[in-house]
Amino acid sequence: MNNVFEIVDKTGRKIRLTKERWKHITSPEFLHPYMTNYLEEIKQSLTKPDIIIPHKYNDMKANYYKFIKDRKQYLLVAVNYLNGEGFINTSFITSKIKKR
Numbered sequence: 001m002n003n004v005f006e007i008v009d010k011t012g013r014k015i016r017l018t019k020e021r022w023k024h025i026t027s028p029e030f031l032h033p034y035m036t037n038y039l040e041e042i043k044q045s046l047t048k049p050d051i052i053i054p055h056k057y058n059d060m061k062a063n064y065y066k067f068i069k070d071r072k073q074y075l076l077v078a079v080n081y082l083n084g085e086g087f088i089n090t091s092f093i094t095s096k097i098k099k100r
Contacts, residue, residue, distance in 0.1 A: 010052070024090070042065060051097060
């Protein structure tokens, strides 16, 4: 199995996180190794996001945001869609929501 998880998001689309993308997200080279502690929050960001922002230039991408109370910041989960399904491209903590 090449997926860390597969889940149905708030909009009813199947979204998956591959092992390769999880390694990328949590690698020290990517500067976000703390993300290893946020796997469940990534899932929650997809199923119960505070807001979903479509990409400004590409309808096949969207950013899901969930407020993380203990950090007082947002978890961003960037998703790409292909053939009606989505896959997580990256995820990290950010201080603000980037609007279109």
